[in-house]
Amino acid sequence: MKWTKKQRQPKLQERIKEDPFITDEALASLFQVSVQTIRLDRLEMNIPEVRERIKDVAQKQYDPVRALPEEEIIGEIIDLELDKYAISILDIKQEHVFSRNNIARGHHLFAQANSLAVAVINDELALTANAEISFKRQVSAGERVIAKAKVVDIRRNRTDVTVESFVEQSLVFEGRFSMFREDYAEGGE
Amino acid sequence: MKWTKKQRQPKLQERIKEDPFITDEALASLFQVSVQTIRLDRLEMNIPEVRERIKDVAQKQYDPVRALPEEEIIGEIIDLELDKYAISILDIKQEHVFSRNNIARGHHLFAQANSLAVAVINDELALTANAEISFKRQVSAGERVIAKAKVVDIRRNRTDVTVESFVEQSLVFEGRFSMFREDYAEGGE
Numbered sequence: 001m002k003w004t005k006k007q008r009q010p011k012l013q014e015r016i017k018e019d020p021f022i023t024d025e026a027l028a029s030l031f032q033v034s035v036q037t038i039r040l041d042r043l044e045m046n047i048p049e050v051r052e053r054i055k056d057v058a059q060k061q062y063d064p065v066r067a068l069p070e071e072e073i074i075g076e077i078i079d080l081e082l083d084k085y086a087i088s089i090l091d092i093k094q095e096h097v098f099s100r101n102n103i104a105r106g107h108h109l110f111a112q113a114n115s116l117a118v119a120v121i122n123d124e125l126a127l128t129a130n131a132e133i134s135f136k137r138q139v140s141a142g143e144r145v146i147a148k149a150k151v152v153d154i155r156r157n158r159t160d161v162t163v164e165s166f167v168e169q170s171l172v173f174e175g176r177f178s179m180f181r182e183d184y185a186e187g188g189e
Numbered sequence: 190m191k192w193t194k195k196q197r198q199p200k201l202q203e204r205i206k207e208d209p210f211i212t213d214e215a216l217a218s219l220f221q222v223s224v225q226t227i228r229l230d231r232l233e234m235n236i237p238e239v240r241e242r243i244k245d246v247a248q249k250q251y252d253p254v255r256a257l258p259e260e261e262i263i264g265e266i267i268d269l270e271l272d273k274y275a276i277s278i279l280d281i282k283q284e285h286v287f288s289r290n291n292i293a294r295g296h297h298l299f300a301q302a303n304s305l306a307v308a309v310i311n312d313e314l315a316l317t318a319n320a321e322i323s324f325k326r327q328v329s330a331g332e333r334v335i336a337k338a339k340v341v342d343i344r345r346n347r348t349d350v351t352v353e354s355f356v357e358q359s360l361v362f363e364g365r366f367s368m369f370r371e372d373y374a375e376g377g378e
Contacts (some may be wrong), residue, residue: 127295
């Protein structure tokens with residue numbers, strides 16, 4: 001059963017409030033209307049598009065990346081608290097997929113996660129020592145991957161970072177990265 | 190103590206026979222002469238350069254890659270026996286390193302190994318399910334990474350591949366990749 005615009009708009013607003021990362025495509029399929037209808041609803045209710053919402057949710061002023069120049073990060077950092085957590089988004093384009101089946105190549109999802117694990121470290125030097133990773137679901141061209149890194153353990157010169165990457169609400173990649181860093185006691189601030 | 194050319198050349202020839210993957214740079218440091226001297230020695234003794242030697246060592250006719258178009262492989266395949274083993278080389282260039290310290294970024298070593306793990310599978314479809322990887326030594330611009338993949342376990346639709354990557358004789362990366370494939374019973378041939 002479809003709702004009228006009047007019924008739909010408050011529910012839409014509520015849904016976006018619950019999950020600011022939800023895309024117009026996902027909302028369209030949820031409410032069984034076209035993407036265009038969702039866009040018009042958003043315009044009428046003055047709700048920005050998902051990329052802007054993600055940035056709004058993120059801290060307005062996130063910490064500056066220390067371990068590498070920000071332009072060397074694969075994906076776009078949208079939130080970061082050094083030695084705590086970081087979030088980045090990567091839009092999967094034609095250049096990221098296998099030509100044969102349109103599925104994103106593992107090393108791009110790995111690169112997004114790994115560079116986020118480097119970026120979250122509060123040190124001038126951070127290198128990956130080892131990692132256990134898992135590809136949970138195929139990702140296709142056109143999808144947006146949101147990676148969330150969390151620092152889970154800081155020892156003297158080793159820091160463990162977990163990264164979970166999502167498309168919409170579904171987990172597509174997870175990894176645990178063990179990172180070398182300069183001595184935390186000296187390097188941390 | 191330095192050798193004369195007459196003393197050096199037979200030893201050089203022997204060393205290259207023992208390890209055809211050794212570079213001119215490594216030979217130069219071993220024999221305490223310049224790289225140019227090594228090149229001249231090789232010319233005089235008619236020994237091809239390392240890349241050619243690697244290709245000579247490899248099967249002249251290696252199996253055709255099935256799981257992806259060969260140009261989508263990161264690195265250059267120099268030997269391959271489907272569902273058995275594969276070897277590729279990747280020359281680390283400026284575009285592969287962190288600008289700050291000239292160290293190769295992990296995701297490039299990962300990409301070489303992972304695409305080799307895909308390439309070795311004798312199937313039209315091969316996707317990485319999960320991996321445990323380890324970065325053993327830093328790799329710098331100018332170094333050549335030789336990755337060796339070995340199929341260690343084939344089950345119904347899962348195949349495990351180990352990859353070890355070397356610069357000269359030293360291990361720089363190792364990983365164990367668990368690959369999805371179409372049903373081996375049907376897909377294998």
